[in-house]
Amino acid sequence: MAKTIRLDIVTPEKIAFSAEVSMVIARTTAGDIGILPGHAPLIAALAIWPLRIITDGEEIPISMCGGFIEVQPEKITILANCAELPEEIDVERAETAKARAQSRLRDSDSDVARAEVALKRAMVRLRVAEHKKQHKM
Amino acid sequence: MPNAQDIRRRIKSVKNIEQITKAMKMVAAARLRRAQEKAAASLPYTQKVREVLASVASHASDLSHPLLEVREVKNIAYLVLSADKGLAGAYSSNVIKEVVPRIAGRKNSSVIAVGRKARDYFKRRGYRIDEEFTGFSEKPTLQHAINIARSVGEGFKNGRYDEIHLVYTVFHSAITQKATSVKLLPIEDVAAADANPSDYIFEPSAEEVLSHLVPQYLETTIYGALLQASASELGARMTAMGSATDNAEELIAKLVLNYNKIRQAAITREITEIVGGADALK
Numbered sequence: 001m002a003k004t005i006r007l008d009i010v011t012p013e014k015i016a017f018s019a020e021v022s023m024v025i026a027r028t029t030a031g032d033i034g035i036l037p038g039h040a041p042l043i044a045a046l047a048i049w050p051l052r053i054i055t056d057g058e059e060i061p062i063s064m065c066g067g068f069i070e071v072q073p074e075k076i077t078i079l080a081n082c083a084e085l086p087e088e089i090d091v092e093r094a095e096t097a098k099a100r101a102q103s104r105l106r107d108s109d110s111d112v113a114r115a116e117v118a119l120k121r122a123m124v125r126l127r128v129a130e131h132k133k134q135h136k137m
Numbered sequence: 138m139p140n141a142q143d144i145r146r147r148i149k150s151v152k153n154i155e156q157i158t159k160a161m162k163m164v165a166a167a168r169l170r171r172a173q174e175k176a177a178a179s180l181p182y183t184q185k186v187r188e189v190l191a192s193v194a195s196h197a198s199d200l201s202h203p204l205l206e207v208r209e210v211k212n213i214a215y216l217v218l219s220a221d222k223g224l225a226g227a228y229s230s231n232v233i234k235e236v237v238p239r240i241a242g243r244k245n246s247s248v249i250a251v252g253r254k255a256r257d258y259f260k261r262r263g264y265r266i267d268e269e270f271t272g273f274s275e276k277p278t279l280q281h282a283i284n285i286a287r288s289v290g291e292g293f294k295n296g297r298y299d300e301i302h303l304v305y306t307v308f309h310s311a312i313t314q315k316a317t318s319v320k321l322l323p324i325e326d327v328a329a330a331d332a333n334p335s336d337y338i339f340e341p342s343a344e345e346v347l348s349h350l351v352p353q354y355l356e357t358t359i360y361g362a363l364l365q366a367s368a369s370e371l372g373a374r375m376t377a378m379g380s381a382t383d384n385a386e387e388l389i390a391k392l393v394l395n396y397n398k399i400r401q402a403a404i405t406r407e408i409t410e411i412v413g414g415a416d417a418l419k
Contacts, residue, residue, distance in 0.1 A: 010181050010182045010185055011182060012179045012182045012183075012279050012357060012360055013175070013178060013179065013279070014178045015178075015181060028340050028341070029340075029341060029345065029349075030340055030341040033340065040338055041336060041337045041338065042337060042338045042339070042340060043189060043192065043193060043337045043338075043339055043340070043346055044339065044340035044341075044346065045340075045341075045345065045346050045349040045350075066349075067353075068189060068346070068349070068350065068353075070185075070189050070192075077185055077189075079182060079185055079186055079189065079353075081279065081353075
């Protein structure tokens with residue numbers, strides 16, 4: 001069997017994901033990184049972007065809203081404010097959040113930075129949810 | 138001597154109170170379990186953030202972040218986590234007692250109140266309340282913690298406060314909780330023993346990671362404290378309502394005994410009267 005690395009995704013609410021995986025692809029604030037077992041120790045800040053986990057040739061995306069990744073040769077820990085597996089995503093809620101954020105962006109009085117972050121989060125969720133649909137077909 | 142009807146009314150009202158306290162106890166017990174689970178679930182995250190922060194702090198060449206800056210202490214703010222509702226025994230007053238000796242008679246300290254009880258107490262006594270957050274003491278969410286963190290972080294950064302202390306209740310068990318105070322800002326001693334000795338690569342740089350990590354650390358600390366406080370509040374309420382129920386039961390038993398005595402006395406008296414009356418007719 002191929003070498004694997006332990007991945008734990010921890011959020012303040014729970015341990016969202018914990019399993020042996022063969023590869024993790026994450027987008028940090030400085031660009032995408034792929035992590036294989038035996039990676040050198042690394043700490044990076046994550047952008048709001050889906051995390052891709054590859055196990056046995058299968059890919060699972062996880063929606064994330066920012067956070068950190070800590071890598072050790074045997075173990076990856078991701079600290080995120082929220083993390084959702086494709087089946088946990090409430091598509092309707094994400095759609096409304098997206099619409100709300102968009103209308104806030106048009107309305108110049110509101111907090112643009114915050115609306116942008118909200119919009120990004122909603123887009124990431126929808127993207128990950130989309131993946132699930134494709135797999136079902 | 139109270140008459141039988143008064144006692145009957147009293148018994149009825151104590152029974153009503155007992156029902157209420159019993160219901161409150163059960164609600165608190167159910168919520169306590171959930172709050173405890175939440176508090177336990179947040180621990181790994183809190184620990185990990187601390188650990189990562191320690192590793193970053195021990196590697197960053199220049200540890201400068203507005204939230205780490207130690208200044209001469211002129212203005213101190215106390216972030217006080219209390220309950221929104223009463224009927225939780227000494228829960229809120231214990232927290233308040235922890236704060237009062239530190240702020241009494243000092244002009245340079247102010248209160249940031251979380252929960253109605255603390256707000257009302259400090260407002261009534263004329264202390265300076267800079268900000269208040271109410272309505273979620275029993276079930277705090279991360280968003281609440283983020284809002285509080287943002288506001289105290291701002292206050293610290295723009296120099297309004299030079300030090301911020303967090304006063305909350307640590308949950309040990311349903312019957313023991315302890316009010317404690319910790320220094321929230323500036324964040325100190327991060328590069329302590331928790332630091333992981335590995336040589337990390339930082340992406341993009343240790344300073345950049347630090348600037349993301351520090352606010353997150355603040356949010357996490359506050360969130361952890363909020364969860365502890367909510368578990369403590371529910372625990373305190375459960376115990377308080379439990380003993381209130383016991384007391385009500387005891388009182389009812391006493392009243393019933395009294396009532397029966399009076400009733401019996403009245404019956405006896407009536408019999409003697411009838412017997413006396415019958416005797417007089419002879």
